[in-house]
Amino acid sequence: MNVLEATGLEVRYGDLLAVDGVSLTLAEGETLAVLGANGAGKSTLLAALAGTHPPTSGSVLLDGEPVTRVPAYRRVRRGIALVPEGRRIFGSLTVEENLLMGRYPKRPGPWDLRAVYDMFPQVAEMRDRRGGVLSGGQQQAVAIGRALLANPRVLLLDEVSLGLAPTVVTQLYDAVRRITAAGTTALVVEQDLDQALRVADRVQCLLGGRTVLEAPAAGLDREAVADAYFGITRGSPT
Numbered sequence: 001m002n003v004l005e006a007t008g009l010e011v012r013y014g015d016l017l018a019v020d021g022v023s024l025t026l027a028e029g030e031t032l033a034v035l036g037a038n039g040a041g042k043s044t045l046l047a048a049l050a051g052t053h054p055p056t057s058g059s060v061l062l063d064g065e066p067v068t069r070v071p072a073y074r075r076v077r078r079g080i081a082l083v084p085e086g087r088r089i090f091g092s093l094t095v096e097e098n099l100l101m102g103r104y105p106k107r108p109g110p111w112d113l114r115a116v117y118d119m120f121p122q123v124a125e126m127r128d129r130r131g132g133v134l135s136g137g138q139q140q141a142v143a144i145g146r147a148l149l150a151n152p153r154v155l156l157l158d159e160v161s162l163g164l165a166p167t168v169v170t171q172l173y174d175a176v177r178r179i180t181a182a183g184t185t186a187l188v189v190e191q192d193l194d195q196a197l198r199v200a201d202r203v204q205c206l207l208g209g210r211t212v213l214e215a216p217a218a219g220l221d222r223e224a225v226a227d228a229y230f231g232i233t234r235g236s237p238t
């Protein structure tokens with residue numbers, strides 16, 4: 001059975017249809033990368049899956065149970081954890097206090113503070129520092145650790161790479177790969193195809209709120225992805 005299954009999702013901001021009939025599935029242990037340019041609808045799709053912006057139509061199933069109308073805080077308890085775009089770390093709280101906020105759903109599982117610190121040793125070293133003094137990469141590691149402490153069935157990651165140096169992004173995706181290799185099901189939203197391919201089993205490309213390409217990551221035709229990303233249609237030569 002799929003851990004997460006969305007069918008025909010439509011999400012609006014007023015008159016704007018930001019997600020236009022998107023369906024997706026995530027099997028247990030699988031990592032799906034949702035790709036697309038700015039404004040393609042990726043973050044809005046994640047918001048509909050996490051419950052922070054309910055869809056106007058369509059459905060979301062978690063382990064086969066409908067959660068479409070379940071509010072975000074209860075979806076976390078059911079096992080959907082979001083690492084939001086921009087990280088949302090509390091600058092006045094310590095790193096450890098930020099992490100511990102992720103524990104509130106009280107879900108059992110392998111992720112506790114020690115496991116997070118083992119995954120991110122730099123975060124462990126800074127556990128007593130205020131969140132506001134961390135670099136962007138360290139904040140991103142804390143945001144991922146906080147989501148892991150919810151022991152999610154599915155981890156939703158929104159643009160891990162945003163505003164970070166390539167070497168830092170590579171380190172973070174190495175950690176994500178270890179997390180998913182240990183069995184966590186994940187959906188990764190990215191603009192950077194190369195980084196996404198470091199962790200993804202499958203990719204799904206959005207353009208204008210619609211799915212324009214779905215493919216396994218192995219043997220992916222990069223030109224086809226680039227075309228889908230930018231909405232280029234190549235006719236056959238005449």
Ligand SMILES: Nc1ncnc2c1ncn2[C@@H]1O[C@H](COP(=O)(O)OP(=O)(O)OP(=O)(O)O)[C@@H](O)[C@H]1O
Pocket residue numbers: 013016018036037038039040041042043044045191
């Ligand atoms: N809070 C909002 N109010 C109104 N329109 C919004 C809001 N958030 C996003 N949009 C619009 O919805 C569409 C999809 O935006 P979304 O942020 O989901 O795209 P994205 O693929 O995540 O892009 P980005 O990488 O820039 O975050 C865009 O046209 C965007 O301008």
